Amino acid sequence: MASTSSLVSSAVRAMRVVSEKMGSAESGSSPRRVMLTKARSTTFALPGPPGWSGADGGLEGGLERRVDNTAVVMFKQVAYLAVVFAILIRFYVRIYPSRAWEPYEVTDIPLTGVYAPNDALKSIAFIVDVAAPESFDIRNGKIYAGQKSKGNIVEIDLDTSTKKVVATLGAAEGTHEVLLPTGTLVKNIPVICLNDVAILRDDGKTTTYVLSESSTTHAMEAGILEMLSSGSGRVFLFNPAMPGNARFTVLGENLHFPNGIEVLPDAQTIIVSETARRRVLKYSIRENKWDVFAELPGGPDGIRKTEKGKYLVTVPLIQGPNGGKDLITYFSKIPPIRFLVSFWLDSIYTGIYFINEFVPNTFTASLSNKVISFDTLSRYFDFSDPYSLVVELDVRGKVLRTFSGRDPGFRRISQAMIYDKKLILGSYEHPFLAVLQI
Template sequence: MNASNILLLIIVAQIVSLNLAFDKSQNVLSKSKIIHLNGAIGPESVAFDPKGEGPYIGVADGRILKLQLGSQNRLIWADFAVTSSHRKNCTLPFAPEMEHICGRPLGLRFDTKTGDLYIADAYLGLQVVGSKGGLATPLVQNFEGKPLVFTNDVDIDGDVIYFTDTSTKYQRWQFLTSFSNGDTTGRLMKYVKSTKKVTVLLGDLAFANGVALSKNRSFVLVTETTNFRILRYWLKGPLAGTHDVFVELPGFPDNIRINPKGEFWVALQAIRSVSSISDSKFGMLHFTPQQMDEGELHPTAIKLSEDGTVLEALEDVEGKTLRSISDIEEKDGKLWIGSVVMPFLRVYGL
């Protein structure tokens, strides 16, 4: 049994399936199309460049790949960029013990004006690579004299880059320990390109994960995975500099991405354990547990309005064909679905 399957079994052992019951819930993700990665594993984040080309994905061996036309007009995954120059021993598709050397690119975002790709590498910090790819350049690897421990996601607003540092104690390979110990050292951070200044916007976060700016740039969202919620940090207006709870969720949120309408897609990796169902926060969501099947994953894509209202939920109730979900990128009427552990992308037509 390989390491990715062991990881999935560990996750399965800790969660149960839950049918999300509200009017627009649809059990449809199992019908999504598979795009295999030809040996690579773990397309955690999905991004398209300003020309609409891609998708681009970061995989477990440290590479960033681009889906493009090859010879005979066949789609191929081409090497686009890497976050580490130490590639000699980065030959296995999944080798957690090598991630600190090979790099592990997680969140990906393009600057729509410059075409530069910004990368949150779990071990090597915030990086950037030009539109032609190659070896990425580190931007932020330390803060106040200490290295970033677990850089996770990123979003861009002109001169300002927002990113998360999931923990100051635990690296990515220790994420289950972070979960079980209730670690709350995560941070939402800001990097200003013109001044190279780094600041912490929010601290003491429980597994700080996905990041997304609102359409009008008045606030930025950050997912707190082990608190089952999304926080909103206000950037403009009378509430600027403060934060509140944007939405509470029935499962573990990973990445969050905005669509062309200004709505947000949130990837739920799994549903909470039985012990958490009676939690008062859970009741606030108006989700009703209808079905409890011990030991099944329940990947869910939830669409939220600009004010945090649940608009739609797309599910794979049995979790057999789509066992893990980390990212949802909407483009041209399709959802491109990433996973931190699976050897493929999924594409679902809306």
């Protein structure tokens, strides 16, 4: 693309052509000689027909076409400049200032010992079609799961493998109350990417929740940009009964995609998955201190407590026994590469976004978010061997047992729970739940 100075010079010359034509016309003098000279000196003007003849066979028609072509080209170049300027401004606002582009390391945990492949997940059975049941809960023998993009809560009967919609989230219709809307300021930073929630305490009158927010700069649809950074996520307490800012207590900031969250039995210790760093962190409220609870061979997602007081952690982003590596981990020590990849992806997204703004259509609307979504991360930035892993930890972070399998037909496991000697599995990628008899 031409430099900014050359584009500006071209625009100025074109404006002079138009100005002199208009001025000559108003004074009644013939503009032909002056316009011929100026048009020929405009280096980016498109050539006219042979002889510069217009529709009437004269010179003036050709000159008018010449000026029209000049205006079109000038408009295109100004449009190109506007797009480039918009991309740079958008990138600066969205990515550059809010990122600590620092190198970091993740511990490389081999799949040996307690992590040795056991192929337990090869025996899973698939039950009930549910649109990407990333998270769920079990009450009185029933599974309650959300349906991705539909806003429905479905009830699933394990005995009959049937489902029914029991609730539709409809805050706009007044059927449900939103306790913490998107955009709410938590210590002067708007909430945009809440992930998981657990109850810290409930005295019957008020409830205090602990929440993970995976990013403070990107919504979940742009999750890949957060993963490529050095982390802007946070964990905070929320008591809706308190007034104003007193509702919130921020426990940790600049975490690298905090994800699943749980509370230990002492009600003073919180554990949270830090997906991009391949570990589970522990926070002591009493000591106001963060520690590493467990390091894992891949990026953890959901954490759920079992009836026996253990903790099931799913590991959807993992290298299999045949090796391979996701590019985000591979370039963890090279911030410039992660920065450039972020710039490239966000520029593509912005271009598609502007096209959809000017010419709204379902194709570009759907495509824009896919460019920077976790689907892109899974498809194009993960060269690891297809593998799935669920880890059971005790209250000290010790690994008790694992459930694993190479390409069991059910990848990206996001949550696991045990009920009635069954391991129930959910995924943000597959449209169904899975169950394993244990």
